Amino acid sequence: xxxxxxxxxxxxxxxxxxxxxxxxxxxxxxxxxxxxxxxxxxxxxxxxxxxxxxxxxxxxxxxxxxxxxxxxxxxxxxxxxxxxxxxxxxxxxxxxxxxxxxxxxxxxxxxxxxxxxxxxxxxxxxxxxxxxxxxxxxxxxxxxxxxxxxxxxxxxxxxxxxxxxxxxxxxxxxxxxxxxxxxxxxxxxxxxxxxxxxxxxxxxxxxxxxxxxxxxxxxxxxxxxxxxxxxxxxxxxxxxxxxxxxxxxxxxxxxxxxxxxxxxxx
Amino acid sequence: xxxxxxxxxxxxxxxxxxxxxxxxxxxxxxxxxxxxxxxxxxxxxxxxxxxxxxxxxxxxxxxxxxxxxxxxxxxxxxxxxxxxxxxxxxxxxxxxxxxxxxxxxxxxxxxxxxxxxxxxxxxxxxxxxxxxxxxxxxxxxxxxxxxxxxxxxxxxxxxxxxxxxxxxxxxxxxxxxxxxxxxxxxxxxxxxxxxxxxxxxxxxxxxxxxxxxxxxxxxxxxxxxxxxxxxxxxxxxxxxxxxxxxxxxxxxxxxxxxxxxxxxxxxxxxxxxxxxxxxxxxxxxxxxxxxxxxxxxxxxxxxxxxxxxxxxxxxxxxxxxxxxxxxxxxxxxxxx
Numbered sequence: 001x002x003x004x005x006x007x008x009x010x011x012x013x014x015x016x017x018x019x020x021x022x023x024x025x026x027x028x029x030x031x032x033x034x035x036x037x038x039x040x041x042x043x044x045x046x047x048x049x050x051x052x053x054x055x056x057x058x059x060x061x062x063x064x065x066x067x068x069x070x071x072x073x074x075x076x077x078x079x080x081x082x083x084x085x086x087x088x089x090x091x092x093x094x095x096x097x098x099x100x101x102x103x104x105x106x107x108x109x110x111x112x113x114x115x116x117x118x119x120x121x122x123x124x125x126x127x128x129x130x131x132x133x134x135x136x137x138x139x140x141x142x143x144x145x146x147x148x149x150x151x152x153x154x155x156x157x158x159x160x161x162x163x164x165x166x167x168x169x170x171x172x173x174x175x176x177x178x179x180x181x182x183x184x185x186x187x188x189x190x191x192x193x194x195x196x197x198x199x200x201x202x203x204x205x206x207x208x209x210x211x212x213x214x215x216x217x218x219x220x221x222x223x224x225x226x227x228x229x230x231x232x233x234x235x236x237x238x239x240x241x242x243x244x245x246x247x248x249x250x251x252x253x254x255x256x257x258x259x260x261x262x263x264x265x266x
Numbered sequence: 267x268x269x270x271x272x273x274x275x276x277x278x279x280x281x282x283x284x285x286x287x288x289x290x291x292x293x294x295x296x297x298x299x300x301x302x303x304x305x306x307x308x309x310x311x312x313x314x315x316x317x318x319x320x321x322x323x324x325x326x327x328x329x330x331x332x333x334x335x336x337x338x339x340x341x342x343x344x345x346x347x348x349x350x351x352x353x354x355x356x357x358x359x360x361x362x363x364x365x366x367x368x369x370x371x372x373x374x375x376x377x378x379x380x381x382x383x384x385x386x387x388x389x390x391x392x393x394x395x396x397x398x399x400x401x402x403x404x405x406x407x408x409x410x411x412x413x414x415x416x417x418x419x420x421x422x423x424x425x426x427x428x429x430x431x432x433x434x435x436x437x438x439x440x441x442x443x444x445x446x447x448x449x450x451x452x453x454x455x456x457x458x459x460x461x462x463x464x465x466x467x468x469x470x471x472x473x474x475x476x477x478x479x480x481x482x483x484x485x486x487x488x489x490x491x492x493x494x495x496x497x498x499x500x501x502x503x504x505x506x507x508x509x510x511x512x513x514x515x516x517x518x519x520x521x522x523x524x525x526x527x528x529x530x531x532x533x534x535x536x537x538x539x540x541x542x543x544x545x546x547x548x549x550x551x552x553x554x555x556x557x558x559x560x561x562x563x564x565x566x567x568x569x570x571x572x573x574x575x576x577x578x579x580x581x582x583x584x585x586x587x588x589x590x591x592x593x594x595x596x597x598x599x600x601x602x
Binding site for chain 2: 114116119157160161164165168172191194195198199201202203230
């Protein structure tokens with residue numbers, strides 16, 4: 001996890017909020033560093049994490065996690081981390097005996113109906129263990145990323161329904177948190193992606209949006225991060241807060257600074 | 267336009283059209299001023315569309331309207347699809363919560379748990395069932411949200427159900443005289459194409475579009491009264507933690523970024539260390555100058571006829587030691 005980002009969001013592993021949906025969105029840049037941040041953050045906070053990783057392999061996240069101070073292998077052995085490696089387990093859809101639906105069952109269907117098997121997998125992974133002892137703190141669901149599901153043929157409404165059910169189970173019933181990543185197609189008019197992004201924005205409590213700089217690539221400033229706190233149901237006595245920072249990604253950390261205040265420029 | 271406003275339910279005589287400009291500490295009492303907007307929004311009945319966006323959310327205004335309806339008597343039914351019942355009821359005190367009948371479509375809207383608890387007929391069946399009321403009086407139905415229904419149901423079916431709901435004589439089998447039915451629907455504008463939004467808009471008697479600027483929320487209210495022209499108003503407001511409404515003036519005009527038309531533009535040539543201006547003589551000299559590559563008639567004549575004192579040109583050549591001078595003309599063999 002990146003301590004500077006924790007300061008900006010005003011959270012610490014000991015004092016994380018519960019029942020929140022955080023939306024990560026990137027436009028014209030790669031926002032995956034935020035996924036690594038939240039993964040290591042919640043592992044350090046002693047939460048039970050279910051990670052639906054569709055984009056990269058386990059070893060990729062493990063290597064980055066080690067730089068940030070967590071060992072995914074160890075967490076998986078201890079039972080703290082349930083890892084669905086999309087790249088590897090997509091093969092199991094074809095070669096596994098058909099006992100029960102595979103989480104990625106939609107890959108086999110000509111018209112992918114819904115993501116219910118994936119939701120059942122998440123629910124099974126995060127349900128509290130019956131022995132009554134609370135070993136881990138609140139459950140957390142991480143998805144990297146949802147736009148890939150659209151590319152695989154699932155409709156935007158089906159993805160929204162999946163997130164809805166996960167929200168009902170993880171955030172409301174189990175009082176846990178959710179972090180999902182969606183790409184913003186920006187100028188390319190992708191209507192399904194826009195429906196997904198806007199629909200999720202309405203449901204989210206916190207939106208972290210990374211954007212590339214409007215002027216192009218820069219060696220010292222890799223992009224801009226916009227933080228928007230939303231309270232969908234509470235009245236607007238305190239207006240939704242929004243902050244914008246620029247950042248530079250280094251080997252083991254990310255440094256944030258106000259716009260125009262990069263150390264390279266000052 | 268003013269005439270339409272004056273025909274609204276008479277809450278306070280005169281000045282009804284000045285909402286956007288009247289300071290909050292006007293001649294009328296503050297509480298009367300606050301309830302005006304909600305009263306007149308609810309007075310029309312039928313379908314009210316609350317159009318919100320990611321930046322300016324509308325659920326809190328929906329809850330403020332629900333609170334108003336609950337306090338003024340009558341039943342309030344809520345079809346909740348987007349947030350949990352606890353989250354929706356948060357902020358209401360207990361006597362309001364007791365008057366709300368909540369139909370929960372958040373936990374298991376698509377019946378994935380297959381427990382058989384799902385309400386028959388789905389959300390539309392639940393909406394129609396809300397019409398069948400047991401005691402007379404106005405009924406308010408709040409839909410949170412219409413966007414969820416639009417994404418999961420065909421637009422035509424939804425429009426037909428809403429139309430049937432908001433009509434006065436819609437519910438057969440009622441033993442009580444039919445009262446007024448109000449439907450409050452929350453719609454997230456960015457999720458839908460203009461077609462379905464336009465269809466819902468045409469069904470609505472009142473449309474409230476939420477927006478704002480510089481941290482202050484505004485509601486653009488469009489009222490369609492029968493046999494009158496539609497009226498437009500913009501009202502700045504703020505919702506308090508107990509979901510009562512506080513009307514406000516708009517943001518101050520000075521802080522808006524308009525350039526002042528009376529300030530003359532600054533002349534950039536006033537403080538230079540060099541001279542950019544031309545005197546009259548200099549200007550004439552400049553105009554009379556012939557440019558070197560400009561082809562005028564004098565130049566043409568000079569080229570065609572060499573001048574009197576102009577001899578043919580001479581070439582003076584000093585050969586180097588390495589030069590091999592051949593006196594023969596290389597073009598001799600040409601037959602010209």
